[in-house]
Amino acid sequence: MQNCHNKLEQTRILNEYLANLKVLNNNLYNLHFNVIGEHFFVLHKKLDEYYNKVADMYDEVAERIKMLNQYPITSLIEFEEKSTIKSMRSQDYNTYQVYSILINDFSFMYEFTKELLEYARNIQDYYTENLMYQYIEFFEKELWMLKTSSQTIYSG
Numbered sequence: 763m764q765n766c767h768n769k770l771e772q773t774r775i776l777n778e779y780l781a782n783l784k785v786l787n788n789n790l791y792n793l794h795f796n797v798i799g800e801h802f803f804v805l806h807k808k809l810d811e812y813y814n815k816v817a818d819m820y821d822e823v824a825e826r827i828k829m830l831n832q833y834p835i836t837s838l839i840e841f842e843e844k845s846t847i848k849s850m851r852s853q854d855y856n857t858y859q860v861y862s863i864l865i866n867d868f869s870f871m872y873e874f875t876k877e878l879l880e881y882a883r884n885i886q887d888y889y890t891e892n893l894m895y896q897y898i899e900f901f902e903k904e905l906w907m908l909k910t911s912s913q914t915i916y917s918g
């Protein structure tokens with residue numbers, strides 16, 4: 763059984779994770795709209811997939827917080843404050859920048875997901891642990907593909 767303190771800490775961490783998903787989702791839209799260059803068609807479409815996937819994660823994590831009888835963050839200001847990933851300017855992003863940002867932000871989320879998985883496992887929150895396994899699978903696979911694609915484009 764978890765005590766009250768643990769539950770507040772659990773919610774705080776889940777909300778921090780949620781905030782990062784929300785800002786990441788917003789940034790993926792930004793890149794989807796503003797990507798320019800020779801790989802526009804591929805990246806525009808891929809980013810569509812990514813923001814939908816991250817929106818699903820956002821929904822699942824918020825619902826997990828509700829299952830714990832707590833409140834998920836819904837304020838845009840609070841998302842920005844609590845998120846390590848920060849909102850980006852609306853401007854042109856070329857292929858190189860898109861890959862760099864995706865690899866950087868997905869790497870951050872991958873590490874955060876592993877931390878949250880360990881935390882959930884320690885407090886026997888199996889539901890969250892299971893969600894995190896699924897997200898690790900997503901981020902790890904996409905990071906492999908993003909790194910492979912960017913090598914093909916920039917190594918020569």
Ligand SMILES: [Fe+2]
Binds near residue numbers: 810
């Ligand atoms: Fe679109």
